[in-house]
Amino acid sequence: MxxxxxxxxxxxxxxxxxxxxxxxxxxxxxxxxxxxxxxxxxxxxLKPIALTVEWFQKLGFKEAYRSSSRIRFDLPNYCRYDFDLDSNKILQGFLYFGNYIKCNYLHQLQNIYFTLTGEELKIEYEIPQVQTTLS
Structure with a gap:
């Protein structure tokens, strides 16, 4: 990275x-x-976070399609991400106007989304709070 x-x-x-x-x-x-x-x-x-089915669920994406070669996730009213299950991974990535933008990590998807929309990608994930007092 x-x-x-x-x-x-x-x-x-x-x-x-x-x-x-x-x-x-x-x-x-x-x-x-x-x-x-x-x-x-x-x-x-720092290490990147790999994109997984679990992360797409936390991002609000819904599984829209599944076959023996591909899984597609849609973010309602906006975008798609395809997982190519074949070894060549040609049809994998963030789908934007018919083109695949390669991204394998969460920070890359966050950056692409922000660049295209000007908004942060909403993530349903709690970042642990740092303890500030002794107990």
Whole structure:
């Protein structure tokens, strides 16, 4: 994953947790990514989240079609994403006016959606709250 792929609100994996990008800053040729109000880490410590059926459900997509070679998910009134079950994966990706835009990771889909709509992709997922007091 390249630093140029990241933008605010992307969800990524750090350690065993899913974290949001809440800020970014350059530090001597390294991009530091803020994942909470007190933590900034090197972007190379972050891992992308693979797109899966479970993630499409959290994104509000509905399964619209299934065959032995393809599964299609629709986001009502807007877009489609096809999973190509064949090994060549030619017909896989975000479907936009008959063209497939390759994206395999959640942050890529978030970026494409934002670029095309100017809105954040809504995700029904709770990011764990950081404990701020001792109990």
């Amino acid at each position: 390249e630093a140029t792929e990241l933008r605010l609100n992307n969800l990524l994996i750090y350690g065993n947790e899913i974290v949001p990008v809440i800020g970014m800053e350059n530090n001597n040729d390294h991009l530091l990514v803020k994942i909470d109000s007190e933590t900034a880490i090197d972007h190379r410590s």
